[in-house]
Amino acid sequence: MQFPRSLRTLKLTGLFLFGSMLWACAVSAGVPAFVKESIYSPNAAAVAEVVPTLAADVVILDGGLEQGIRLGMVCRVTRGLQSIGELIIIESRSDHSAGLILELVKDSTIQAGDIARIKTLQNS
Structure with a gap:
């Protein structure tokens, strides 16, 4: 089944935003405290x-x-x-x-x- 071009673009944009949010969450989680210790x-x-x-x-x-x-x-x-x-x-x-x-x-x-x-x- 072929989706109209605008619907396909909307799905790709949604996937991109979802991936960006996951990446941002992973980055903001930070490094555990024990990693920074000597x-x-x-x-x-x-x-x-x-x-x-x-x-x-x-x-x-x-x-x-x-x-x-x-x-x-x-x-x-x-x-x-x-x-x-x-x-x-x-x-x-x-x-x-x-x-x-x-x-x-x-x-x-x-x-x-x-x-x-x-x-x-x-x-x-």
Whole structure:
């Protein structure tokens, strides 16, 4: 069956518009967040809480082996641009770790939300 020329043109135009809408939806869906993340561990974790004990305060971090934090590593704790102190990691699991405070800046305390970053050496 032969369609009149105007009806055929209308169908082709409709198919073109439908295809364009599908393409626009696919483009606007965006890229998943995990694709934009680095494949390298950040070597940092946020302080979840500080647990006081009789011997020493234990600092619990919201990051562990997945963030590159390993047993025995020394971490520098910061709040914004201000350095607060240092900890040594005494336990590390996949997504949590714990550390003991080695050093604190005078009149400072480590609080939830502070950031602990692995302290690294730089060769000159």
